[in-house]
Amino acid sequence: MDRKRRKPVVSFWIRVFISLIIFAVTYLSVIRPIQQSVINNSIFPILKTYNNKNGFEFYPGSGDAIFAYQPFGKSSVKTKLELPFNGHILLALALFLVSGNKRFTKFLVFYQLSLFLIIPFLGCLLINGQTWLSIVINVHEKTHKVVFLLMGLLSLKLKSDTLSST
Amino acid sequence: MRNRIISYIKTPISVFFIKVGLIYGGWEILYQYFFLPDFWLDTWLSHVGVSMAAGILSFVGWDVESSARFVCIVGNRGIEVQNGCNGLDLLGLYAGLIIAYPGSTKKRIYFLGGGLFLLFLANVFRISTFVLTNYYAPQFMDMYHEYSSFIIFYPIVLTLWYFWIESGESQSFRSGFGFLSV
Numbered sequence: 440m441d442r443k444r445r446k447p448v449v450s451f452w453i454r455v456f457i458s459l460i461i462f463a464v465t466y467l468s469v470i471r472p473i474q475q476s477v478i479n480n481s482i483f484p485i486l487k488t489y490n491n492k493n494g495f496e497f498y499p500g501s502g503d504a505i506f507a508y509q510p511f512g513k514s515s516v517k518t519k520l521e522l523p524f525n526g527h528i529l530l531a532l533a534l535f536l537v538s539g540n541k542r543f544t545k546f547l548v549f550y551q552l553s554l555f556l557i558i559p560f561l562g563c564l565l566i567n568g569q570t571w572l573s574i575v576i577n578v579h580e581k582t583h584k585v586v587f588l589l590m591g592l593l594s595l596k597l598k599s600d601t602l603s604s605t
Numbered sequence: 606m607r608n609r610i611i612s613y614i615k616t617p618i619s620v621f622f623i624k625v626g627l628i629y630g631g632w633e634i635l636y637q638y639f640f641l642p643d644f645w646l647d648t649w650l651s652h653v654g655v656s657m658a659a660g661i662l663s664f665v666g667w668d669v670e671s672s673a674r675f676v677c678i679v680g681n682r683g684i685e686v687q688n689g690c691n692g693l694d695l696l697g698l699y700a701g702l703i704i705a706y707p708g709s710t711k712k713r714i715y716f717l718g719g720g721l722f723l724l725f726l727a728n729v730f731r732i733s734t735f736v737l738t739n740y741y742a743p744q745f746m747d748m749y750h751e752y753s754s755f756i757i758f759y760p761i762v763l764t765l766w767y768f769w770i771e772s773g774e775s776q777s778f779r780s781g782f783g784f785l786s787v
Contacts, residue, residue, distance in 0.1 A: 467752055500689070516637060526755075574633050581629045585702050586622070592767050 447602045455537050455595060462533040466526060474503040474522055495566045502526065507566060507573075518573040519580050520562050523554040527584040534591030538598040543590055550583075617707055624705040632697050647688035654725075655686050658732035669736070676732065678740045684732075692728040692758070696721055699762050708773030720765045724758065731757050 478499050486497040486505065496508045504521040524532075528551060535544040558576075565572045636646075651674050659671035668679040677683035703716045731753050738749045 463755065467755065530759075574630065574637065577633045577637075578626065578629045581633075581698060581701065582625050585625060585629075585698060585705075588763075588766070589702060589706065589770070592763070592770050596767070596770060 445603075448599055451599060451602050455534075458533060458537040462530065466529055470529065471502060471526065474525070475499075477522065478503060478505060489566070493566060493568050493570070507562070509570060516570050516573045518565060518576050520558060520576065521580055523551040523558065525584075528587055531584075531587035531591040534588075535594055538591075538594040540594040540598075543594065547587060621705055621707065625701060628701045628704055629697075632701065636697075644688055647691055647693055650691040650693055651686040651688065654691055654728055654732050657729045658736065661729065662733055662736060667737075676736055678736060681740045682743075684735045684739050686732055692724060692731075695754070695758055695762065696724055699724060699765070702766055703769055706769060706773050708769065712769075712772055716765065716769050723761060723765070727757050727761055 483497065483499050483505060486507075494509055496510065498506050498508070500506055500519065503525045504519050507516075507518045507520060509516040528547065532544065532547055535547060561572055561576055565576065655671050655674055655676045659669045659676045662669045662676075662678075670677060670679055674686050675683040676686075699720055700717060703713060703720065708716075734753065735746070735750065739746050742749075
């Protein structure tokens with residue numbers, strides 16, 4: 440790659456690096472504390488006082504999640520209920536934004552907004568006895584993070600390839 | 606219509622989604638029904654992490670004592686590595702993408718073995734730094750505990766994932782992705 444071609448690629452990666460640092464600082468100092476406050480002060484107290492008949496115990500995770508644990512020996516179930524727009528998703532969003540992928544940015548935002556309805560609904564069903572949903576919720580929690588992050592990384596790669604070929 | 610559905614299912618992106626679902630589904634079932642009831646895998650990872658961190662710190666010259674999940678510099682308050690802090694979740698997350706994303710088997714084995722080992726070592730390093738922070742700057746312990754995974758784990762995972770995507774068969778994979786066009 441000659442110098443003329445390399446320059447935009449290098450400046451793109453510098454932009455990616457700076458954006459990731461800005462994202463990390465903003466997320467850790469502003470967004471995460473807000474999410475923790477929402478979990479600890481709004482959602483967790485409600486769940487704690489909720490008299491569920493199925494023996495679920497709730498405890499807040501370190502960040503943007505609440506764990507619902509049903510301790511019944513061999514059939515114990517641990518479910519992670521996360522707030523939409525959690526750290527992984529916001530990281531993917533940052534990757535989309537820095538690579539200029541508007542289409543996928545929109546898709547991610549709509550998907551996460553829909554989770555504001557879906558996660559509480561599934562959570563209600565879970566603590567009211569539909570414990571099989573634990574697997575669905577946990578698999579979705581991991582899968583959608585990985586898929587969005589993968590798309591973010593692919594967007595970066597695609598943008599970098601485009602810049603180096605023009 | 607049937608042929609169109611079959612050809613769509615056979616595209617690399619669909620295969621990837623199916624594989625990701627199956628891998629994390631399989632992992633979830635294994636974890637919930639085999640590992641979770643007595644937490645044996647979590648316990649093992651925590652114990653090994655603690656004993657390795659104690660070994661490294663002793664080797665470097667600190668006077669360290671450890672037992673099961675606890676480790677400390679002699680005379681100081683100990684730290685406990687609980688199940689959520691042993692990196693198991695992240696190991697699963699990392700491995701899932703490496704297995705699901707298309708690439709050569711040989712490279713996949715390198716990325717899986719090397720990456721998981723690197724992440725395990727990163728967790729040992731993290732535990733060691735917890736012990737040192739707890740000894741030298743206990744006032745920052747909570748903050749460091751909160752943010753250490755972001756500083757130590759995520760840069761490693763994202764970099765390895767990026768290299769895996771770069772070395773994998775992303776050309777054929779991306780061909781099924783109209784919406785990814787920038």
